[in-house]
Every structure is written in C-alpha cells, then in structure tokens.
Amino acid sequence: MGSKFHAFMYPYFAFGHMIPYLHLANKLAEKGHYITFLLPKKAQKHLESLNLFPESIFFHPITLPPVEGLPVGAETASDLPPNLTGKVISDAMDLLRDQIEAKVCALKPDLIFFDLTPWVPEMAKEFGVKSVSYQIVSAACVAIALAPGVELGFPQPSGLRGHDANLYSIFMNSHKRVFSRIITGIKNCDVVSIRTCAEIEGKYCSFIERECQRKVFLTGPMFLEAEENSVRPLEDQWNRWLNGFEPGSVVFCALGSQTILEKDQFQELCLGMELTGLPFLVAVKPPRGASTIQEALPQGFEERVKGRGIVCGGWVVEQPLILSHQSVGCFVNHCGSGSMWESLVSDCQIVFIPQSGDQVLTTKLLSEEFEVSVEVQREDSGWFSKESLRDAVKSVMDKDSEIGNIVKRNHMKLRETLACPGLLSGYADKFVEALENEVSKTSYSS
Template sequence: MKKRKAHLLWIVTKKRMKWPRKGMRRMKAAVTVNQRSDEIKNWLEKFNLGSVVFCAFGSEWILEKGQFQKLVLGFEDTNLPFLVAVKPPKGTNSVEEAFQKGFQERLANEFAKRGHTVSFLLPKTARLRLSNANLHPRLITFRTLSVPHVKGLPYGAETTSDTDNSLALSSAMDEMQEQVKAVLAEEKKPDIIFFDFANWIPNLASEIGCKAVFFSVVSPAIAAITLLISTSKEKLLTVSDVMEYLPNYPSSNAPVLRKNEARALAVYANQPNNWMIEFLSKGVIGAKQSDALAVRACREMEGAHCDHLSVLYKKPVFCTGPLFPEPTDEPLDDKISNFLKKFGSASVVFCSFGSELFLDFSQFQELVLGLELTGLPFLLAGTKPPKGTTSIQDALPEGFQERVREKAVLYEGWVPQTQILRHTSIGCFVSHGGSASMWESIVSDCQIVFVPTRGDYCMNSRLMAVELQLAVEVEMDENGGFSKESLSRGVKAAMGDDSEVGGQLKKNHKRWRDVFLSNGFADNYIGKFIRDLEKLL
C-alpha cells in the first residue's frame, strides 16, 4: 500500500504532555554524503528536475559539531530532498558520527514516504511551556485555545497543573467545541486526532472523515481500572469486583492492588455525587468511541496489561514506547545548582511529588520530617503546597528550617526533573509514583523510592518495586498514609549499596536501564507506533 503523509491533530489538556517529536513524521529521503560520484549520481536520478537542495562548504571549511547538526536539521525541516557535501565536523571522524540520535534512521526513508505534520491545540500556558521544546517548527505547529471560565474552575486555570478540579476543567473543554471546529475548518483536514478527556472528539472526527485515537498518559493498568470505576455510577462496587477485575499479572509475584487498597478504591468509587467518577466516566466514553487507544508503555514491561486493556475496550492498543524527554544542557536554577555542588556523588535525596498531587497537611509534614530523619542531604522540589496552604513554607513543622538549613533546599515551583535526576550528586529519587516520574526514574542512575498515596500510583509502584524489583515502595498504613519513620526506612534501604536490598535494586535497575537506552530501542517503538497508526487510515 502506498504510504501517504499524515496530518495529526493533538488536543492537549495536560500541561506537561509528552509527544514523540522524533519519528512522528516521515521525512523525504535525504542524503548527507562523502560518497563516490556514481553513488551520488544514482541517488540524484531518483528526483525530479530542480527539486534537490545542494549544499557545499568547500574542502577547507570545517564546522563545529553543533553547527553541523543545526545545518542538517535545518535542511530536514525544509521537507525537501537534499545533498550536503562537507568535511567531517571538528572532533569527529565522519559526518555520520555527528548526526543527532535517530537522524540516520530518518535518512533511510524513501522519497515517497512524506513527512507527518502535527498540530497541537492547547491553552496559552501549555503553549508557552512546550514551544521551547519544538525542534521542528515547520512540521509541529501550535494553535492556542481560550479556556472559558465555568463553575468550579478557578479564574485563570487552564490545565490540570492549575487545579485539582478535573471535572470543571473537562466541562470547560466541552465549551470549546466550536473553537476546535473553527480550527479544523482553517487547517488541512487531519488524518488522526489524539485526545484524552474531550469525549466529543470521536463524533467530531467522524463528521469530518478522520480517525480519533484516545491517548492515555497513564499506565495501561491504571487505564483498565478507570473503566471499572466508571461502572460505579450504575452499581456499587465491592472489594471482590476490584480484585477480580485486575488479576495478578504480569506474574503472580505482583498483586496489582492489595485488599485494603481495593477496599479504599471501592469506597471511593461508591461515594455519592463524586465528581471524579463523573470526570473519569467522560474519559471512558471517549475511549470507547475512539478508533484505537495509545498508551505510553513498553511491551517488555507491561505487555500483559496492554493486552488486558485491549480486551476490555475491544480496541487495538498501540504502544508509543518510553518517550524519554530530550536531554538538555540548560543550566539549573542557581539555588539548586549551588546546593548540589556542595555534596559528593550519589549522596543527595531528590524528592518530587509532581505538579498535580496535593498532599494533606499532616502527610506533607510526615514527608519533610521523614526526609530529615534519613540524615541525608535532600532537595524537595516540584511539589505542590499541601491542601489548605498557599506555600510550602506555611506547612513546615516548627524549627524545621533551622535544623536542615545546611543540608536541605525546599524549592517551590516547577523544576526540570529529568535534568536534576541526571546530576551526579543525586543518589536517590523519592516520588509519588506518577507515570512520567516512573519513566524518568528508570533511565536515571539513582535509586528509586515510591510513596504511592493513591490507587493509581500504587499500580506503578507495584510494577516497579514488586514485579521488576528495581525500586523500594514505602510501607503504607491501612488508610493509605505513610509515616516519617516508614519513609526514612525506605530511603535508607534504597541507599544502602552494601546491603542486600540496595545492591539488588541497583543491579536490576541497571539491567532495565540498559534495555531502554539500548541503541534503537525507543526509535523502533516510534516506528512501530507510526505503522500502527497508518493501518487505521
């Protein structure tokens, strides 16, 4: 079947949505060469008269590696076939050595395989955050949506990072249908629209003759339990319902939910007038009406979960792979950078509970006291102030700041989590167990500790700590809470390299990290993901 260019539209409600920048489009075949004349001639004969861009910098001009990469990426963004004849960049033995990761694979595409384009429809604040990450502005474009104010939505709130009232945000999305229709009328008709909780997208996609793909930013196990929770609107859930719905997979070693967790989930789902159930139900409706589901997952880790999700929804489930963020050399904030410089390699605990989780006041205090109790230097950043407060400083125990002044930094606001995890001083990452944090921690060099305060986080934690055995799960009580003592024990167990637990964790972590960072692993997933999407068209 002849390949054709796909135009993709992405409806964004998550502030830190990840997307496969590399590989979401097929480029026209292009060549950068130091080849014999007959090879060049044969390549040029594939193209029409006057269609190829030729670039030559002479036999004496040698580019810096960074300049060379900008040169070829600039030609790539023209979407034209091109021939570059240059000396190998400084510090390399060949031009191939200087290609950015994934570039050579894109060069192998035939001329007929045209590039995909992606349009993001997103609020202003999300656009400001994502625009700097756009490496290919000719292929990836942003269209700003205006989020209307609705009942229950704080003024100025546009994403899930601005409010924990997801239902109100979803209701605001419902009011934006005409905006989306107007954008679609202006744009070239997309082939595929990705969405999450805007459950009216499948009908809209059907009207204009394109496909709708529900993109889940949570793990397939969490996506599966969401379907069960949505049924509580029709009948009360029991503990057995929850336990039987999620069997012990991928192996008997890892019960996805323990009995007390299943009980808490059932009680939560059965609460009358629970707006979260209404919100999740809207997502389920959209997923059921979609043409396929896409999940950020790898079959090596969660293949059984993906198969289970496909059976539940009776739809194909496409895996994007890990979607690791691009490394950046942007300097850290001086406060964080200067603090980390004071300590040796792998000695600092980094704690982040994400931009969407609000801890109770008492649990926040247990968190900071538990970090103090470890006796290790720590950085608390990227964590929301607890409920009922406006800043982290307001929630600190009496005398806490004075006690930890020399060995701790509490940083309010967003931080580049991936970059911090790459810092040599970080030895342990304490996280709530969100999906993004899970993936980022896997490819880090530090030990991993999860504090799963909710049922969805429990599933990620169970996968990492019990099934894969590359993380520590902090002991939680019957009510789903943790103590400063249990947090301290978890961190010390992970940081104890000489202990049996710490050593085994490090060994298992390295094994999985090597798998995910192996040459071509992520790119192969993106290639398979694109082929799966093409089959829908």
C-alpha cells in the same frame, strides 16, 4: 516514509498529560509531520522549552469557558484541588467543542489525538479526520477501565491492604466518569495507542487487545531522549548546588503537579528527609492552607538543614535533567506515569509514595513483581511518618542494605532492557509508521 500529515493534539489540560503529548509531537515533527497543539494560554510558557521543533509544532492557545467550580484564571488541573480536577476541567473542555470543530474545519488536519474528550471521534468523522485515542495513563489503568470487575492478574485488587486498599476503592468509585470517557473514546476512535511498552505491561496490553478486539499500538515511554536533554542544560542554580555533593548521595523528592499535602503531612515529609542525614532537594506544592512553602516548614528546619537540604514550592519541569545529574542517587515520587518512566530509565534508586489508586497499582507492580523500588509504609489512614520515609530512603541508599542491593540489581537489569539500542525508539518509529499508513488509507479512499 509515508506522506507528511498534519495532526491536531487535544490532550486533557493537565501537565502530566500535555507533556507526554508534546514529546509525541516532537517525535512526529522529527519525522517531518506538522502538529497543531491545542492548550490553555498560561500552559504555553511552561511547555515552550520542551518544543524541539517550533517550526513544525504550533501552539494554539485556548481559553477555557466558565463552568461551575472553575475559579477565575484556572486553566489546568494543577490550578485546582485534586478532588475537583477531573469533572471541572473535562466539563470546560467539552464546552470547547464548537471552537475545536471550527479549527478542524478551517485547518483540515489528517489526524486528531485525544484522551479524555470522548466526542472527538464523532466530530472527527464528520470532517473526514482520523481520531487517535492516545492514553498516557498506564495500561493497567486502561485495562481496569475496560473491565472494572475482572481480576487482571498481578497486582490483584484483593491483595491490597490498608491505605492502598482505601486508595484503590476511592479510585474505582471516583473515576467511573473518567473510565467511561476513556472507553467511549477507545471504542469509537480509529487508532488506539498507549504510552507504555510490553516489557513492563505486556499482560495488560494483551488483555486490552482481547477486550477491544483490535490492535493497540504502544509508543514506549515517550519522553526526551538523553541526547535531546543534553542540548538543554540544567539551570545554574540547581547545577551549582548539586555539584557540591558526592556522586549518588542526593535524594530528590517530587510528587507531581497535582499533589497537595496537608500541612502536618508536608512537615512530616520534610522531617523525614532531614532524618535521612543525606543531602536532599524537595519539589512539592505548598500544603493545603499555605500560600508559600516557607510559612509551612517545621520550626527550625531551615537552620538545621542549611547547606544540605532545599524545599522549593512547585513542580520542576526539569525533573529528568535533575535525575541525570551525577550527584542524585534516589528519587522519591508519587509513581505518576511520567515520574515512573523517568525513574526506570534513571540510575537512581526508587522510592514511591502513591497518591491515587492507579499509582498504587503501578507501585505494586514495580515494587512487588519487578522488585525495582520500595514503597513508603503508611497507616490505614494514609499517614506516613518521618521515620517510615527515612527508613524507606535508607533501605535503598545504605550501601550494606540487602533490600537496596536487590532493587538496585533488578532496576539495573530492567533499565538495561529499556536502554537496549533501538527498543524505545523502535516503539515510536512503528507507531509513526502506523499513523502514516492510516493517513495513506484515507487519501487512497478519497
């Protein structure tokens, strides 16, 4: 084992970014390293339960400075509407540069991890610190950022239709600034790493290495292992409720920390879950214009589904624990990076409703190339009906469904590959070893 190092982590202030960074921090701490984790004050209480090594991982809360478009009290992307998050949060994080420099100067870390703050490599070099671009988005997304006009193989942008094509186009146009920040960071940093594995995104990883002309380290999915989850039991309220149903019968639906549906689409989602006839648990944020879930539910809905359906307003940090419960048999989600990996390593059938262009690409990869999931069909406007949601869920949950049996069989094969002893832990171990070597090179040359 290499010498112990001290790493700073400065992820983009969104839970979908901070959580995988914290999982990586746990892996580093497990190997004896120390981490100073920079995060917004309010986010700390949501993440503390995921810190498995509080004696080695130190949360350092930061207050975002005021910027145009940032409401008072807002600190993470989930506090803002999706169309504002990227620019507003990153602008505020840029203004923290002086504070970050002061902390680097005072604490003298060996490494600093970042994803969407492109000035980190330049700052790090000034203080003799190695910078690590750790991208938690898919390798396909990074590849598109590197070469937006190049055909990358499947899924071909030209093969997208209807709403998916619209989402992809919006994604490409609205994320030019994000792409630029990712690429600037990757080209100037000391170590490039992506939260993925070659078994899923090998062709994209190879493309990125060719474009960058440098080694790209893969960390694997980087989430809590089953044995680590087992020491954190599921909350009693969910455990007791789920225990009341047959194994594999419950549909769990979660659309991430940033998805806010229009009220009519939210109601259609609820009615679609009702139409499945199956027990269900839905965890989504209140729809646009509503302050609570209850006020937005369809008329008579709660009475009709009482005892078999729950809709709660918010994002469930314990998502992996719910998915591992024996009663849960289907996971309906947006194909965000974290939810995608949690889907693949679970025993659940998978139904995707992508909400952004990068999620469209990953959905196509998994539904059409790997055939381990199905996508809810939508109109060109993006609207999905209660019937299309019902049909997608029933297609994978009905025991006699041909589609359901195909995706279940393919998912089981892919899951077995990912669960192969040592595969995912091997990615993480090799990555940590590479970091130790990088730090050692610095100490030898100094």
